[in-house]
Amino acid sequence: MSSASTDFAIPDAAAPAFHLAPRETEPGRWAVRVEGRLSFDAGRALWQALLAVVPTPPPTALTFDLSGVEAVDGGSMALLVQTRWSLQATGVECAFAGATGTTARLLSLYGGDVSPAAEVAVAAPGFLAGVGARTLERLDEVRLLLDFVGRMVRALGGVLRHPGTANVRAIAPLLARTGADALPIVVLVTFLIGFVMGFQSAVQLEQFGADIYVADLVGLSITRELGPLMTAIIVSGRSGAAFAAELGTMSVSEEIDALRTLGIGPLRFLVFPRVLALVVALPLLTLFGDLMGLFGGLVVGVVNLDLSITAYLTQSLRALDVWDVFQGLIKAVVFGLSIGLIACAQGLATTGGAEGVGRRTTTAVVTSLFALILIDAAFTVTFHMAGL
Amino acid sequence: MSAPLVTVTELSLGWGETVLLEDASFEIERGEIFAVLGASGCGKSTLLRALTGLDPPRHGRVEIAGTGAPTLSVGRPSYGVMFQAGALFGSMTVGENVALALETWTDLPAAAIAAIVRARLRLVGLEGCAHLAPSALSGGMRKRAAIARALALEPPLIFLDEPSSGLDPVSAFELDLLIRTLSEGLGLTVVLVTHELPSIFAIVQRCVFLDRASRSILARGDPRVLRDTCPLPAVHHFFNRTSPGSSP
Ligand SMILES: Nc1ncnc2c1ncn2[C@@H]1O[C@H](COP(=O)(O)OP(=O)(O)OP(=O)(O)O)[C@@H](O)[C@H]1O
Ligand SMILES: [Mg+2]
Numbered sequence: 066m067s068s069a070s071t072d073f074a075i076p077d078a079a080a081p082a083f084h085l086a087p088r089e090t091e092p093g094r095w096a097v098r099v100e101g102r103l104s105f106d107a108g109r110a111l112w113q114a115l116l117a118v119v120p121t122p123p124p125t126a127l128t129f130d131l132s133g134v135e136a137v138d139g140g141s142m143a144l145l146v147q148t149r150w151s152l153q154a155t156g157v158e159c160a161f162a163g164a165t166g167t168t169a170r171l172l173s174l175y176g177g178d179v180s181p182a183a184e185v186a187v188a189a190p191g192f193l194a195g196v197g198a199r200t201l202e203r204l205d206e207v208r209l210l211l212d213f214v215g216r217m218v219r220a221l222g223g224v225l226r227h228p229g230t231a232n233v234r235a236i237a238p239l240l241a242r243t244g245a246d247a248l249p250i251v252v253l254v255t256f257l258i259g260f261v262m263g264f265q266s267a268v269q270l271e272q273f274g275a276d277i278y279v280a281d282l283v284g285l286s287i288t289r290e291l292g293p294l295m296t297a298i299i300v301s302g303r304s305g306a307a308f309a310a311e312l313g314t315m316s317v318s319e320e321i322d323a324l325r326t327l328g329i330g331p332l333r334f335l336v337f338p339r340v341l342a343l344v345v346a347l348p349l350l351t352l353f354g355d356l357m358g359l360f361g362g363l364v365v366g367v368v369n370l371d372l373s374i375t376a377y378l379t380q381s382l383r384a385l386d387v388w389d390v391f392q393g394l395i396k397a398v399v400f401g402l403s404i405g406l407i408a409c410a411q412g413l414a415t416t417g418g419a420e421g422v423g424r425r426t427t428t429a430v431v432t433s434l435f436a437l438i439l440i441d442a443a444f445t446v447t448f449h450m451a452g453l
Numbered sequence: 454m455s456a457p458l459v460t461v462t463e464l465s466l467g468w469g470e471t472v473l474l475e476d477a478s479f480e481i482e483r484g485e486i487f488a489v490l491g492a493s494g495c496g497k498s499t500l501l502r503a504l505t506g507l508d509p510p511r512h513g514r515v516e517i518a519g520t521g522a523p524t525l526s527v528g529r530p531s532y533g534v535m536f537q538a539g540a541l542f543g544s545m546t547v548g549e550n551v552a553l554a555l556e557t558w559t560d561l562p563a564a565a566i567a568a569i570v571r572a573r574l575r576l577v578g579l580e581g582c583a584h585l586a587p588s589a590l591s592g593g594m595r596k597r598a599a600i601a602r603a604l605a606l607e608p609p610l611i612f613l614d615e616p617s618s619g620l621d622p623v624s625a626f627e628l629d630l631l632i633r634t635l636s637e638g639l640g641l642t643v644v645l646v647t648h649e650l651p652s653i654f655a656i657v658q659r660c661v662f663l664d665r666a667s668r669s670i671l672a673r674g675d676p677r678v679l680r681d682t683c684p685l686p687a688v689h690h691f692f693n694r695t696s697p698g699s700s701p
Contacts, residue, residue, distance in 0.1 A: 223527060230527060230557065311544075319540035322507050327554040327602075328530035 083111065085118045093125040100133035105140030115148045123157050132163030137171060146177045153180070206432065213410035217340075220332035230330065235338040243304040244346030248353060250303075251296050255354035258291055259283055259361025267369055276370040280377050281384035283362030288385060292355040293347075293393040294441055297400035300347055301433040305408040308339050309429035312412025313422035321413065331413060340405030347401035348394045355390060388453065396444050400437055407433040456518055458483045458610060458642050459504065464513035466499050473499055475668045476513070479661050483518075486636050486643045486656050488676065490691065491663035497646040498537055498614055500663065504644065505534050505612055517610070529558040532610040533603030537646075539595035541587035547574070547598045548583030554605045573601040576631060578624060593620045597628070604635075613645040617652050625649060629656050650694060654680070662688055 083101035090096050097118050103111060119127065129145065131137075137145075145161075152159040164172045172178065190198060224231040266282045312335060315321050321331050359381060366372040411429035415421045457480035466474040473496035481487045489497045502508040504515055506523030517523055520531050541550050551570045555561060561569070574580055577597035587595060596616060603611055616632075617625040633656045635641040647653060653660070653676045662679070664671040664687055672679050672688045680692035690696055 227527075315543075318543075319536045319538065320542055322502075323534070323536055323540040323542070323599075323602075325507065325525045326505060326530060326532075326534035327557070328525070328528050329553070329557055330527040333527065 083107070083114075085114050087118050087120065089120075089124075095120060095124045095127045096130055097127065098130045098133055099145075100135075102135050103137040103141035103145075105138050108140055108144060111141055112144050115144060119152065119157075123152075123155060126158035126160075127152060128159070129161050130163045131161055131168055131172070132165070134164070134168050137168050139171065139175065142171045142175045142177070146172070146175045149177065150181045206428070209414055210407065210410050210432075213413070214406060217332055217336065217406065220330055220337065223330065224333050224337055230333045232334045232338050236342055239338055239342035240346055242307075243300065243342050244349055247300060247303055247346070247350060251299055251350050251354050252357045254295055254299060255287070255292060256357040256361040258295055259287055259358030260365055261361075262286060262291070262358075263362035263365030264369065267365055271370070276366075276372060277376065277380050279362060279366050279370065279372075280380035283365075284359055284381045284385045285389060287358035287362070288355050288389045288393050290393075290441065290445070292358050293351045293396040293400060294437065296351045296354040297347060297397065297404065297437050298434065300343065300350065300401070301404045301408075301430060301437065304343060305404045305433050306426050306430050308405065308408040309412040309415075309426045310422055312336075312409055313415035313425045316413060316415040317418055317421060336405075336409040336413070339409055340402060343401035343405040344398055345401075347404075348397040351393055351397040352390075355393065392444070392448055392453065396441060399440055399444070403436045403440060404433045407436060455483055457481060458518050459644070460514075460516045460518075461504070462514045462516075464500075464503065464515065465511040466496055466503055467511055468499070472511075472668055473665060474663060474670075477661075477663075477670050478513075479670065479673060481642065481644060482659075484636060484640045484642055485658045486632065486645070488653060488657040488660040489644070489646045489663065490648075490653070490660050490676070491671075492665065492687075492691070493648075495663045495665040497663060501534075501612055501614055501644070501646060505532065530554070530606065531608060532612060533606065533608040535596070535599045535603040535611070535613045535616060537614040539587070539599040541590075541595055541598055541602070543587055545587075546583060547579065547585050547587060547590065550587065550598060551583075551602045551605050554602070558606060569605070573604055574598070576604065577601045578627060593624060596620065597624070600628075607639075609640070610642045611644070613643065613647075615646050615648065617647060617649050625652060628652075632656055650692065653692075662691070 083099065083103050086098040086100065088096050088098070129149070149159045149161065161172060161177050164177075263279050263283050267276065267279050270276055270278050270282075312321070312331075315324075315335075321335075324331050324334060363374065363377050363381075366377040367374055408429045411425040411432070415425040417424075459481035461477065461479050461481075464474065464477045465472065466477075489500055491497055499508070503510045504523065506515070506525045515522055517531065523532075541547070542553070545553070548567075548570050551573050552566050555566045555569060559566070570583060571580065574583055577600050579594060579597055579601065582590065582594065582598070587598065590598060596619060600613065600616055603613070613632075617628050620628060629652050632643055632645070636643055636656075645657075647657075657676050659674060660676050660679070661670045662672040663669075671685055672683050676692065679688055683689060683692070686697060
């Protein structure tokens with residue numbers, strides 16, 4: 066195909082030869098003759114030339130004479146047209162003249178003979194308005210969660226009345242995903258936590274010859290606080306994020322809507338099995354975490370403090386009672402519930418495409434971490450006040 | 454003539470600040486193939502969301518005979534919906550997508566459900582695709598799978614958002630044929646959004662033509678009659694595939 070037969074000839078990039086020749090025809094009225102080949106590859110030079118060619122002070126009228134243009138492409142035409150629009154916006158009468166053939170066709174294609182459509186100005190909010198808007202957003206999050214919990218309670222009633230609507234089949238795979246798959250990382254992290262705690266406290270306790278109390282310290286802090294908390298933090302990073310992203314993607318691709326049109330409630334079908342899986346998996350993981358934390362302390366006791374395994378274990382058993390482990394498990398249940406609810410609420414509230422999914426996932430993890438710490442503090446204070 | 458199946462009264466629609474439609478009223482008769490037409494972005498899918506109860510309208514009422522306002526509560530749905538982009542459940546196979554409503558809302562044994570799923574997929578030309586993940590389907594196949602899912606429970610009313618766009622001409626023709634057969638043979642009422650002129654003239658009995666600029670129903674009636682007689686430029690250009698001031 067010869068280049069002559071193409072509608073819009075692409076100028077040779079190697080020859081970005083154009084020239085702008087301004088001339089004052091009458092006082093205040095200018096004509097700019099555009100000559101040569103305008104190529105988008107030389108767009109930067111063209112743009113600067115167009116900016117420079119406008120005389121100061123601004124003229125009353127300016128005409129671009131395109132009769133000397135040998136070739137032009139879409140990008141350069143866009144720059145020419147934008148120059149005219151900008152000049153018009155500042156009150157300069159600006160027009161094109163002398164365009165023929167391809168140049169004329171491109172000119173009208175790019176709107177060189179009309180006024181631009183009004184751009185919608187999106188005003189950036191002021192500082193105070195921004196602070197206000199952010200605050201309202203936060204309050205909105207709280208409202209979203211409360212509303213969600215309310216609807217979830219209703220859905221739970223529905224599940225109890227019609228167990229068939231609850232998607233019970235999904236629970237086992239979800240348990241595997243949230244529980245079994247998380248086991249290695251939970252085991253590793255809690256072991257290290259127990260180990261580090263044992264190590265740090267050993268340094269202090271050794272000074273008082275109270276080495277054996279490492280077992281008490283590690284045992285109590287792991288079972289009551291750190292076991293459940295660390296496990297929950299891991300699970301919220303793994304499963305909380307996964308749930309929010311999953312449901313968020315389903316929301317933005319209208320899968321949730323499609324579910325509703327099939328008469329299936331997303332809360333029963335999607336949220337219920339996920340929350341239930343976490344409520345079951347988290348205490349189980351916590352039990353493993355507790356054991357591994359104690360083991361970490363034991364390693365320190367045996368290796369660093371030369372305690373015998375029996376002595377360490379006996380001391381641990383003396384320090385711990387069932388309630389210590391049990392209160393950690395109670396926490397774990399509530400942690401699981403809150404991670405699941407927060408993640409699913411965020412997921413289902415997602416709008417706005419891939420970015421929205423990312424934002425909601427972030428919010429889900431941050432909110433649930435915050436909630437975990439808050440709940441943990443509340444439990445600790447309550448148990449303490451109740452003298453347990 | 455019996456009472457209309459869907460009655461829309463003084464409906465207003467929009468997103469955020471934008472108003473797309475104001476005070477629109479129309480009716481959809483039982484057993485007819487009814488189309489919502491208009492330029493891209495004029496609010497056809499939005500109207501469908503209001504008709505199916507996915508978004509409550511800003512003002513006005515939608516009523517489906519025997520059901521009242523569409524609410525989408527948990528329960529066996531009285532109509533099927535096919536979304537513009539398919540909205541197949543990505544975590545299930547195509548077959549499971551179609552089977553889901555059957556498993557939830559019928560007491561059929563698994564083998565019977567499998568038979569129905571196979572039949573529905575055959576109807577839309579996807580026989581043998583039941584085991585595939587939606588991500589393994591082409592765009593047109595996804596649409597057809599979504600239609601099969603919407604038809605799963607054999608609803609008397611079905612909403613289709615651009616069922617034939619993106620299909621090759623032969624599949625599009627076969628889909629038209631399917632829609633007409635279901636409508637004539639089973640009395641299915643079909644509400645569809647489409648831009649496919651051949652399909653509009655071939656199967657649509659009545660339509661409303663939405664216009665974003667005037668936020669109203671610009672024209673209504675038999676599309677063939679509108680094509681030949683409607684003097685409004687927007688409607689004329691739509692039906693004759695032309696644009697103001699240009700001829701290809
Ligand atoms: N989720 C949304 N949030 C905000 N605005 C939306 C949303 N969905 C659609 N809109 C706006 O509503 C208008 C109508 O959209 P709609 O999807 O109903 O158009 P349509 O007529 O179906 O177009 P098409 O033929 O391209 O599918 C569009 O201008 C769009 O910007
Ligand atoms: Mg649409």
